[in-house]
Amino acid sequence: ERLVFGLNWVAEAEYGGFYQALAKGIYRRYGLEVEIRQGGPQVPHAQLLAAGRLDLGLADNMLLSYNFVAERVPVVAIAAFFQKPPQALLAHPDAGVRSCEDLKGKTILVATEDRLSWWQWLRHRYGLSDSQLRPYTFDPAPFLADPLNVVMQAYVTAEPYVVRKVGGFEPVVLMLADAGYDSYANILEVRREVLEERRDAVQRFVDASIEGWYDYLYGDPTPAHGLIERANPEMTDDLLAFSRSKLLEYGIVDSGDALELGIGAMTDARWRSFYEDAVRYGVLEPGLPWQEAYTLEFVNRGHGLDLKRRLREGR
Amino acid sequence: MTETGAALVLRGVRHVWPNGIEALADLDLVLADGSFTALVGPSGCGKSTTLRIAAGLLAPSAGEVRRAPDGPGAVAVVFQDPVLLPWTHVLGNIALPLRLLGLPRAERERRALDALRLVGLDSALHLHPDELSGGMRMRVSVARALATEPRLLLMDEPFAALDEITRFALDTELLRLWVQRRFTVLFVTHSVYEAVFLAERVLVMSPRPGRIVREIPVDEPHPRARAFRASVRFAALCGEVLEALEAAGGDP
Amino acid sequence: MTETGAALVLRGVRHVWPNGIEALADLDLVLADGSFTALVGPSGCGKSTTLRIAAGLLAPSAGEVRRAPDGPGAVAVVFQDPVLLPWTHVLGNIALPLRLLGLPRAERERRALDALRLVGLDSALHLHPDELSGGMRMRVSVARALATEPRLLLMDEPFAALDEITRFALDTELLRLWVQRRFTVLFVTHSVYEAVFLAERVLVMSPRPGRIVREIPVDEPHPRARAFRASVRFAALCGEVLEALEAAGGDP
Amino acid sequence: MSGRAADRLLRTAVLAALLLLWEGLVRLYEVPHWLVPGPLAVAAELWRAREVLLPALAVTLGTALLALVVAVGAAVTLGVLAVLSRLLEYAILPVAVTLQVVPVVAVAPVILVYVERVETALVLCAALVAFFPVLANTITGLERIDPEQRDLFRLYGASRWQELLWLRLPAALPYILAGIRVAGTLALVGAVVAEFAAGTAGEQAGLAFRILESGWRLRIARMYAALVLLAAAGLLLHGLLRQGERLMLRRLHLAAREEARPSSST
Amino acid sequence: MSGRAADRLLRTAVLAALLLLWEGLVRLYEVPHWLVPGPLAVAAELWRAREVLLPALAVTLGTALLALVVAVGAAVTLGVLAVLSRLLEYAILPVAVTLQVVPVVAVAPVILVYVERVETALVLCAALVAFFPVLANTITGLERIDPEQRDLFRLYGASRWQELLWLRLPAALPYILAGIRVAGTLALVGAVVAEFAAGTAGEQAGLAFRILESGWRLRIARMYAALVLLAAAGLLLHGLLRQGERLMLRRLHLAAREEARPSSST
């Protein structure tokens, strides 16, 4: 059975579990023929998903899931593969930034998109101002050009590596999750139509992906890395290994609820509290039927926990 | 002259250009079918304007214009400038109206070659306009008009850029064709001698605003011999036209 | 004629156009300073080409060209086409060379107005070229050349688009200026009468390839009276030129 | 009814027909509102969001106009230099083609590092997008002069500058103005693309931000409302430039005249 | 040395000078290599990464060339239609300006949703970027005909089609070709921008992907290597189009002739 699954960015370690499932034939074992399509910075991922060009897609954060509801687009979140958002801020060790409290007065590079999401959390919590912002184009050059005064947004899995390699220093990393921005990330989204007509296939996809993730994190990542490098030749073994180690180190995929309920876990409490924060910070409107943004019926079953145990013991 | 059977009638034609210059005022002109009329007048008096109105290329500010027969192919114009298409050669330029009139290819070529031979350019067939001399260009333009075998032929100083010998040869060829086909000709020229030699009557225009001030019939029968040009009558007629022209008054 | 003191010398000039047409072959031409020479020849024989080479606007394929004096302002050309700038009015067009030659504003205006008056266009001062008749345009071009008060004046059928009266008036004006200023003139014309009336000698060109085949001196002193045109000598000279022209052979 | 009024009526009718077609297609094929909304929905959203969108339009339009001025100035200057000297031409053209071919997102980081003010960086980026058509047309126009007119200038010893000023530039005007007309719309899209690439948000956010924001929030009707504003601004700018072009060419007697012509009979 | 060889030498010398200038500036101001690398570093990287970059260039170039063909075809057709009928002009121009003004990233979703093959979508997007200058120049050219030549066609009862085919189109050719030259480079940048929007990666990844990816990874030398390839392709395309334009105009005797001229004395 064929499923088209769209990534919201180009192939990298952040999608390692899916590639692992593909590479090791886990999807095939579940009777699925999965095609993974890469995204990119300007790829209209959400619209492609909504229009049925993709069967399944990923949302970068929960705001997108709520927006599907707000705009009455029939797309639902069914699993959260990142328990924590991997976003972080990077600062030079000599810049005197140890925590978010120290950000006042610094110039902060933030991409336009992110000014609508976590920046609002940060701004409200720490009393920062929009006038500190400079555009971030995913190119760390402006940060490296003036590292003592500039703080840069980053994926903890990628940019620290680049900064260390090119800038020659180990940056201070401030995880946004620790700063109160507690969105899920890599949220698996599916059109309602697919959900209803191919419920079984969707469940199999979720289960296979969960197994893929366990296998990727705790087993041998080489198969996934091979596929990723083929899909995106700019990737190096080095960087992939770095990213994977950060996924593990920060518990991005497997921490909190996921430890109990298995990878992909989501809870009503988290969906509610995030929505309330978003309303408080003026990012979302109040009165949304926010429960419609997701369904818990595909996750929280502890699927793959035994696989994890086996893998860890095998090591 | 009666208007029935006229090839061209202009009645009370007036033309004012957008910049306010009154080029023509109350101009009347009737060309009998098959007649040969010359039009002379000082520079800037409105001859070209008259021709463009007669051809239906310019709408007069007031007055009436009638042509019979009318329609594509009935009228041909030799403009004061050659107006050739630079991107096609001499043959192509001459064949253009024939193509527009829908003539078959063979007929087009035959007519175009005939016309080119007439103006002595059969050797320049495949040259482009930018490879021609001024006089050659003008001859191409004449050949283009003749090739359409029009019923009404309007010519604006067609031979002004030609030397006396070539000019006289073409005058003679034109007359021969006219005698043979009896189309109607309105011939603007600056040469009084050419006007008198060719036409059945010479009209003299005066400027500011332009109107016809004199009509001088030339009652020498056609075909006219070369001797006519040397005759006393010819000289007298030329003198008469020149006088009228002088009376019409030009700019300088 | 000696070459020292000559205003223009062409020696063994040959010109072949890129398309292979040999426009001139071994042409020799010497203009004495202050002389008035007319150049006649059948259409397409190479008169315009000769003029452009003489003016230094075209490099001949072979041969030698010398002008004395040379440099900006020494030579003026009246091209066969008027070559006006469409975006400026008559006055601007005439003042252009004066501006290029660096004359002060007042002087420019004076000269431009004088030249315009000469050709009878002082009332068209502020019209643009597209608002002029064919003859008017050509007169602007003549005025532009005269206004520069050149030492060598090259004219390519300057009056061909003008009626007899205007043409004769301008012929006379040109002669008057020439007698007064004694510049050197090379005057291409299709009118044998004009050539004989104006020039001290008439050169006849033959085509294919172009070269000078006849030189006919006109030993009537200047200023020439109108009566000269009616004289038997005039008629005889014209006859001689016409004969030479006929012998030179044209296209038709 | 005068010709001009009839013209305006026709223009409006055609526009209305296009909008009707759009609404019809959307309804006929039941295109989902989050993919392409109908014009009615867009109009409603435009009205609703006017207080957000109009200031954004003003910001973008300001960037675009400044960029247009910069682009035209630079392009005409460079075109003139390229025609004045072959050496300069060989230096200018490769750089110009390179700048044209390189996408804004790739140069934006460098510009952002060296240009302190984001607004200035935006104008520069947009100008980069707009300037090539003007340059290309300017060079073409400056090179296509009448050889006889050029002879005239040579004859009277015109310097290169005089030839340029009094012959080449006026003769090239139709080409240059056609290039400017293209540059007008390019500057507008360039401003938006620059905003995408350089990313401004907040109070000085231009239309790009509103478009992106609406896209992420899946408020597609608002996105289309922003696009409609952009298109309207583009049409207005294009119309103004076209009108200006016509007037200028007519004043300089360079327009291809349309004379009054007789109707077929009479 | 023949004029052409001298010309080529000069061209190469100027290019070399530009590269030297670039290297010099980078060294003088000690521009960090992760901001702007010098040409030597870029050349080295170009060689090192040739097996990645050359296929990517081929992909992008293929898209661009197809897009150019599509854009020119559409633009000339629409330009012809606009000139043939005022009604069509009023329908075509607003749509064209709108399509020009709307950034590719905003139309890409609709195109990607309705066009199955990503390659086709890419070509369409790139063509959208390229087509406006051709359209604008085509319309300008078709409208700027000699009134006397037009009279000639009227006189002999030419239909609109005949007038178009035998008068307007040849007369407009210099304008159309100038537009195509601009469109060539625009198609190239359009292809890159379209790749951004359509996000093709992997084996058929074009240059855009290499540029972005290298940018994020701060392999700026590689990014510049990709940009240099892009620029080289642009220059080549531009040069070819310019050469073709010259040949065509010369063949049709529409070129502004440059005659052999005497040197000042002699």
Ligand SMILES: Nc1ncnc2c1ncn2[C@@H]1O[C@H](COP(=O)(O)OP(=O)(O)OP(=O)(O)O)[C@@H](O)[C@H]1O
């Ligand atoms: N397009 C135009 N716009 C304005 N005025 C014009 C235009 N064409 C001609 N005129 C004016 O109309 C008058 C008549 O011009 P026309 O060309 O008919 O003269 P003509 O008799 O043919 O002169 P010529 O013998 O010099 O060719 C002139 O005074 C001229 O200035």
Ligand SMILES: Nc1ncnc2c1ncn2[C@@H]1O[C@H](COP(=O)(O)OP(=O)(O)OP(=O)(O)O)[C@@H](O)[C@H]1O
């Ligand atoms: N640019 C050109 N390219 C090629 N051939 C040309 C060019 N200009 C003129 N010719 C040819 O050169 C010959 C001489 O032309 P030129 O213009 O000198 O003749 P002309 O004596 O001035 O004729 P006319 O009296 O008709 O003006 C002609 O046969 C013509 O075909």
Ligand SMILES: [Mg+2]
């Ligand atoms: Mg006239």
Ligand SMILES: [Mg+2]
């Ligand atoms: Mg000539």
